[in-house]
Amino acid sequence: MxxxxxxxxxxxxxxxxxxxxxxxxxxxxxxxxxxxxxxxxxxxxxxxxxxxxxxxxxxxxxxxxxxxxxxxxxxxxxxxERGEVLAGFRAGSGSLRRRSFTIMPTAYCNMGCSYCGQEHYKSRHSAERAERLLARIEAAMDHKETELVTVTWFGGEPLMAYRLIGEMSERLVARAEATGTRYHSQMASNGSLLTEHKLRYLHDSCRLRRLDITLDGPQEIHDRRRFLKNGRGSFERCVGVLGKVAHDDVAPGLSINLRVNVDQENEAHVTTLLHDLAAAGLAVSRFTVQFMPVHSWGNDISAVELEARSYARRETEWLRLAADLGFGWHALPTGTKTTACTATTRSSEIHDPEGQVYSCSEHPLVPGVRDTGVIARTEDLTATELRPEGTFDDWYDQVENSSQPCNGCPLLPVCGGSCPKLWREGHLPCPSFKxxxxxxxxxxxxxxxxxxxxxxxxxxxx
Ligand code: SF4
Ligand code: SF4
Incomplete structure (x- = not known):
């Protein structure tokens, strides 16, 4: 034997x-x-x-x-192991269990941030286009394999189209209830048009569960970098509303992520910003802070890597302070990824206000690359058909077959490779936790x- x-x-x-x-x-x-x-x-x-x-x-x-x-x-x-992880990404990217739609309800933004790459304009609302898009999302909810549908309201500034968001959301919530599909939404906003009433409505009626707001420094710095087109600042008003939201526990199921875009101009002011936000009452666990480096990318990756390392050192100090002050914080990812981003799964798609469909979020409204990123028009897609392939839908084949660092990276399962577009352009997109x-x-x-x-x-x- x-x-x-x-x-x-x-x-x-x-x-x-x-x-x-x-x-x-x-x-x-x-x-x-x-x-x-x-x-x-x-x-x-x-x-x-x-x-x-x-x-x-x-x-x-x-x-x-x-x-x-x-x-x-x-x-x-x-x-x-690597083969299993890549197979998991391919399966996650090809799965219909989760469908995600990013909707740009307007091409306009009331801010003129110095570093924004988008070109904003007052787009005309078309009821017919909105109807086609709603029909497409409802068809996803009707699909027997689909368990979860998420909508991300993106812009321009999405709150410029607050009424439209409400109308579309009420239809989607009703269909989700009728079909038993899990549904929630999230939004990236500049925060200038927020009120407690709007937040309550978005949470209660539109199932908004995550809000990302960018604050780039204490009032003077923020208002200089992220100024309204009418010349005014928005910091005081936005933080005032958020303070009341925290104090009165408005929209309790909504997580609010305060994003700080950091570069050489504002890095010396991040500590003051954190203290100011804590003084305004925002240092509670439902408010997380997230620091995002704005790199001055060059062609030489090793030079960028050094910069990334020095940024990462400073970031640790800010994370420690955020934790001490009482903000919510995530030291390390607490979930594995199913795919890198919208560009690496045909279950995710982006719709601009003109009815154009994209796979990568860096194309809509961006002059020069806007047209090259269009993969379809909403009206050309049948309701049940997945979006056509974009440039990065074979990302995990690229990771497997190339010698680029993601292939051997110990953090691949929680990162997914970050941003295929930046890799292709010769930049280093690794998240700071690397x-x-x-x-x-x-x-x-x-x-x-x-x-x-x-x-x-x-x-x-x-
Ligand atoms: S941390 Fe960097 S190398 Fe590792 S998987 Fe993410 S992007 Fe790729
Ligand atoms: S490829 Fe990069 S820029 Fe495009 S959607 Fe993915 S993460 Fe965003």
Whole structure:
């Protein structure tokens, strides 16, 4: 009789361990592991962690090996993990279970931000076009495979078309209820036209569940970078409304993400912005802050990478402050991706106010590339047909067959490759957590898990 074959285990290619050691409340010294394949953080005693790091898997006691295999930190050596991850992305990108529609209800914006690449104009509303688009989304809800439909209201400034958003949403909510399809919406807004009443309505009647608002600095800086076309600023009014929303818990199911676009002009003011927002009452868990680097991209990727690293260092300080002040914060992604972006799945599509359909969000309203990104017109698509392929729908074949970094990146399952367009243009689109992962693990260890750094016995990052 043959003996049972023992599986040979190796460290998952999607596991990153902390360089720093931490002391738990019971005195055990551990390292953290971040397993991007499951988007999970776990702690492991330092001896085991060091064997894992050195690849001496056979020296890890059998019970521990079993536990690490259960977590997914150790995998069967015969398994092609990268192949499985890429297959998962292909399946996610091709699935009809989730359909996503980005709608630009207007091409106009009341702001004239210095760095905006869009060209805004007063587009004429067409009831016929809106009807065709609604019929298309309703058909998606009717599809037996579709479980979730999301709409992202995008612009221009979507709140310039507040009434239209309400009318379209009420139709979509009614169809979602009739078909038992999960439905919610999200919006990217400049915040200048917000009122408590509008937020309440958007939340209650339009199922708005996430709102992204960009604030680029304290009042003076924000109003200089993101000025209204009538010459006025909007910071005070916008933050005032958000303060009341936080205080009175208006639209309680709505998460509000405060996005800060950071470049050399405003990086020195981010700390003041966070203190100002906290003073206005926004430092509560439903308000998250998200920092986005605005790179001055050059052709030389190594130069950009250095810049990305220095940005990432500063970002860690801001994240730490945001956590201290009481804002919601995400140290590391808590979910794996099904696809990189709208451009990599035919289940997502973007509709501009003229009825043109795009796969990539960097084309609509952008002079010079606007026409090259059009893949269809809404009226040419049958209601049940997926959008035609765009330039990046074969993204995961490109990742598999190229030597570009995503292919071997330990963070691929939670990143998806970020932005195929930027890769193709020779830029480095990696999210900042690629560069400050260790500092982010420090934040998780100390702020979330209550560990102390093992070396000094003081809280990390203080
Ligand atoms: S974009 Fe960067 S972080 Fe994302 S998978 Fe590719 S190499 Fe990794
Ligand atoms: S390719 Fe880049 S710019 Fe285009 S939709 Fe994807 S993330 Fe956005």
């Amino acid at each position: 043959r003996g049972k074959k023992t599986m040979s285990l190796v460290k998952s290619r999607y596991l990153v361990t902390s360089e720093r050691a931490y002391r738990r409340a019971d005195g055990t010294v551990v390292r953290l592991g971040y397993l991007s394949r499951r988007a999970q953080v776990f702690s492991v005693d330092i001896n085991t962690a060091d064997l894992l790091r050195s690849g001496a898997i056979d020296a890890i006691p059998a019970a521990k090996r079993k536990e690490l295999a259960r977590l997914g930190a150790l995998v069967d050596a015969q398994v092609d 560069f400050n992962l260790q500092e982010r693990l420090d934040l998780v260890a100390v702020r979330r898990l209550g560990f102390r750094t093992a070396e000094s016995g003081v809280h990390a990052g203080r």
